[in-house]
Amino acid sequence: MKSEFEVRRFTALVLAADRGPADPVAAMAGTCCKALAPVAGVPMVRHVVEALQASERIDRIVLVGPARHLLAQDASMTQLLDTATVSWLEPASSPSTSAALALARQPADSPVLVTTADHALLCREMVDYFLQQATASGHDFVVAVTPLDTVLARFPGTRRTGIRLxxxxxxGSNLFAFMTDDARRLASFWQRVENDRKHPRRVVAGALGFAGILRYLLGRLTLEQALQQLSDRFGVSLGAVIMPFAEAAIDVDSPLDYQMVERLHAQRNQSIPNDS
Known part of the structure; x- marks a missing residue:
């Protein structure tokens, strides 16, 4: 029997497919796809993988995309896939479909963390915090969210899509924990969220019905109420972890995001303690 103090270990799925060189970030970086755009001289997706590898809560890592011939163009990624803990799967037509197919390949009793290749500021502390809280929550499915105020206090002027609750x-913070096999039924709903992620009202309306959208529009719906109604609707227990890290909400969704992430990594690398 496992000790209650034993760390529960996850398989991590990294969704790494995109629109190829037509993606504006890939175009700016001059790469074949966004996931391989260099950040501080390292492919963006490698920063994500290294953050996951640093966490003792991650057992295996599966890259879902990009296409294998694209990965072969980067020697560091080819070397990474030669390790025992990192593997690769062919991506599907969208992130949510890729996630659903990859989830179906994992053992039913294995908890799964899903994140994205453009989560370029991800670090071990974020991964550990989220998975510790998700494990303690007792929910089937847990999503990470970050207060918009936390993001704006750290990154004034940045543009993020916020769900008004x-x-x-x-x-959203691109960290999703599928704690049980039941949670994997949410993949179809995730596809709807993916399609409407820039239109939170549509997500609330479709999931919670007229009463839910009315409370949302009036600003009376809390995060807990929304999650409870979703749990009731889908028959799966949903929870959220409120992240204290502003960086958790930053994904590289545009050239401006890419420039900001490059700048932040450069500041980290050039940071020297002041002895004066």
Whole structure:
């Protein structure tokens, strides 16, 4: 029997497919796809993988995309895939479909963390915090959110899509924990969220019905109420972890995001303690 103090270990799926060189970030970086755009001289997706590798809560890492011939163009990624803990799967037509197919390949009793290749500021502390809280929550499915105020305090002027809930707004943070096999039924709903992610009202309306959208529009719906109604609708227990890290809400969705992430990594690398 496992000790209650034993760390529960996850398989991590990194969704790394995109629109190829037509993606504006890939075009700016001059790369074949966004996932391989260099950040501080390292492919963006490698920063994500290294953050996951640093966490003792991650057992295996699966890259879902980009296409294998694209990965072969980067020697560091080819070397990474030669390790025992990192593997690769062919991506599907969209992130949510890729996630659903990859989830179906994992053992039913294995908890799974899903994140994205453009989560370029991800670090071990974020991964550990989220997975510790998700494990303790007792929910089937857990999503990370970051208060918009937390993001703007750290990154004034940045543009993020916030879901307007009482106590929020909250920004999505590209960390999803599928704690049980039941949670994997949410993949179809995730596809709807993916399609409407820039239109939070549509997500709330479709999932919670007329009463839910009315409370949302009036600013009276709390995060807990929204999650409870979703749990009731889908028969799966949903929870959220409110992240204290502003960086958790930053994904590289545009050239401006890419420039900001490059700047932040450069500042980290050039940071020298001041002895004066």
């Amino acid at each position: 009482r106590g929020g707004p909250y920004c």
